[in-house]
Amino acid sequence: MRGKKYRVGCEEGLTKKWLRERKYDTYHRRAKEDGFRSRAIYKLFQISKPHNLIKTGDTVVDLGSFPGGWIQGARLLVGEEGFVLGIDLKPIKAFSWSNVKTLVGDITSLEEDEIREALPRKADVIISDVSPNLSGIWEVDHARQMDLARKSVELARALLHRGGNLIVKAFQGESFKEFLDEVKARFRSVKIVKPKASRKRSAEVYIVARGYNLNRGK
Numbered sequence: 001m002r003g004k005k006y007r008v009g010c011e012e013g014l015t016k017k018w019l020r021e022r023k024y025d026t027y028h029r030r031a032k033e034d035g036f037r038s039r040a041i042y043k044l045f046q047i048s049k050p051h052n053l054i055k056t057g058d059t060v061v062d063l064g065s066f067p068g069g070w071i072q073g074a075r076l077l078v079g080e081e082g083f084v085l086g087i088d089l090k091p092i093k094a095f096s097w098s099n100v101k102t103l104v105g106d107i108t109s110l111e112e113d114e115i116r117e118a119l120p121r122k123a124d125v126i127i128s129d130v131s132p133n134l135s136g137i138w139e140v141d142h143a144r145q146m147d148l149a150r151k152s153v154e155l156a157r158a159l160l161h162r163g164g165n166l167i168v169k170a171f172q173g174e175s176f177k178e179f180l181d182e183v184k185a186r187f188r189s190v191k192i193v194k195p196k197a198s199r200k201r202s203a204e205v206y207i208v209a210r211g212y213n214l215n216r217g218k
C-alpha cells in the first residue's frame with residue numbers, strides 16, 4: 001500500500017472526487033431511499049446476517065458510530081427486547097427507540113465503568129467501525145486504525161460476556177497479522193470478511209470473532 005492511493009469507507013477522508021463518486025454509489029442511494037443514516041448499514045447486514053452474529057434480544061455496543069447507520073442496523077437486528085449503545089467523538093442525533101442510547105466520548109480514554117453503567121447487562125456483541133481522521137499518509141493512517149482496532153478489542157474484553165462476538169474494522173497492512181493473532185488468542189473462531197458494500201479498493205476489512213474466551217484451556 002506504500003506510496004499508493006487508498007480509500008476507506010468513512011466520511012473522514014472526503015475529497016471532491018469521493019463526493020462525486022458517492023453521488024452515483026448504489027448503496028448510498030439505497031440508504032437514502034430506505035431512510036438509513038449511512039451506506040455503512042449494508043456492510044453490517046452483509047457481515048452479520050450470514051453468520052447470525054447479532055440476534056434478537058442481544059445487547060450490542062457500537063464503537064465509532066456517527067452518524068448512526070450501524071446503530072440503526074443493530075437495532076433492527078436486536079428488536080424491542082435488545083439494547084444498543086453507540087459511542088462516538090461526535091454527538092449522534094437522537095433516535096426514537098427507547099432501547100438505543102448514545103455516548104459522546106473518545107473510546108481511547110472513556111472509563112470502562114462509564115460504558116458499563118450505560119448498559120443494562122453484559123454485552124453479547126461489540127461492533128466497531130471506528131476510523132481515525134485520515135492524513136492521507138498510509139503508514140500513519142494504518143497505525144492509527146490499528147490502535148483503534150486494538151482499543152476496540154480491549155473494550156470487548158471488558159464488556160463482553162463469555163461466548164460473546166466481535167466485529168472490528170482493520171486496515172490490511174504491516175501490523176495486520178499480529179493484530180489478527182491477538183484476536184485469535186481471545187476468541188474461539190476468527191474470520192476476515194470483506195462485505196460487498198465495502199469499496200473494493202478500500203484497504204478496510206472486518207474481523208469477525210466469535211466465542212469470546214471459549215478457547216481457554218485448549
Ligand SMILES: C[S@@+](CC[C@H](N)C(=O)[O-])C[C@H]1O[C@@H](n2cnc3c(N)ncnc32)[C@H](O)[C@@H]1O
Nearest residue numbers: 010040064066067068069070089106107129131
Ligand atoms: C466510518 S465512521 C462510522 C460510521 C458508522 N458505522 C455508521 O454506520 O454510520 C467512523 C467513526 O469513528 C469515529 N471515531 C474516530 N476516532 C474515535 C475515537 N477515538 N473514539 C470514538 N469515536 C471515534 C469518527 O468520529 C467516525 O464517526
